[in-house]
Amino acid sequence: MNSIELLGIGVKFHGHKCPAMPLGLRAGLAAMKKLGVERASNKELFAFVETGPFHATMCFVDGVQIATGCTYGKANIKKLNYGKNALTLIDIKNKKAVRVSINSEFQVNGLSSELVKLRQKGVEPKGIKPEIVDPMVEKIMSAKDEEILKIGKVESIDFKPKKARFTGKDVKNAMRLHFPMA
Numbered sequence: 319m320n321s322i323e324l325l326g327i328g329v330k331f332h333g334h335k336c337p338a339m340p341l342g343l344r345a346g347l348a349a350m351k352k353l354g355v356e357r358a359s360n361k362e363l364f365a366f367v368e369t370g371p372f373h374a375t376m377c378f379v380d381g382v383q384i385a386t387g388c389t390y391g392k393a394n395i396k397k398l399n400y401g402k403n404a405l406t407l408i409d410i411k412n413k414k415a416v417r418v419s420i421n422s423e424f425q426v427n428g429l430s431s432e433l434v435k436l437r438q439k440g441v442e443p444k445g446i447k448p449e450i451v452d453p454m455v456e457k458i459m460s461a462k463d464e465e466i467l468k469i470g471k472v473e474s475i476d477f478k479p480k481k482a483r484f485t486g487k488d489v490k491n492a493m494r495l496h497f498p499m500a
């Protein structure tokens with residue numbers, strides 16, 4: 319999938335065009351490239367994202383999900399609620415991890431943008447004109463990694479996420495919860 323297709327899917331999934339979701343795409347792609355891994359089709363990867371509730375750039379998490387295949391549906395992503403824009407991506411089989419955060423200079427510039435001023439006044443993302451948001455998104459999608467991101471070193475990690483269970487008893491319990499009359 320090229321970055322234009324990825325952005326298209328991201329905007330559809332996310333619901334509006336904003337700079338934080340594409341930043342999540344770029345952070346996810348950069349982390350995958352650094353680890354030398356493909357998008358997770360199952361649970362090959364696990365993501366810790368550092369945004370949190372009430373954070374101005376929570377949309378970041380949706381970009382991470384689209385790029386990496388670490389999703390809430392597959393339970394291979396977890397929010398750490400640190401109030402930051404960063405991602406640690408783990409390659410479970412090869413026991414490697416990398417942390418990618420947003421370049422602080424880029425982040426400071428973004429926070430003084432017209433878009434952030436409008437959001438501070440209570441304008442919803444959908445209400446922000448394309449001439450304001452489009453150039454920001456284009457810049458994020460076309461920038462070099464180092465212009466927008468800070469990519470850490472690949473570290474060793476032995477991380478074992480909890481496995482989803484499909485034993486007879488668990489399936490029976492799920493059936494009982496969803497179809498109590500059955």
Ligand SMILES: [Zn+2]
Binds near residue numbers: 332334443
């Ligand atoms: Zn958004």
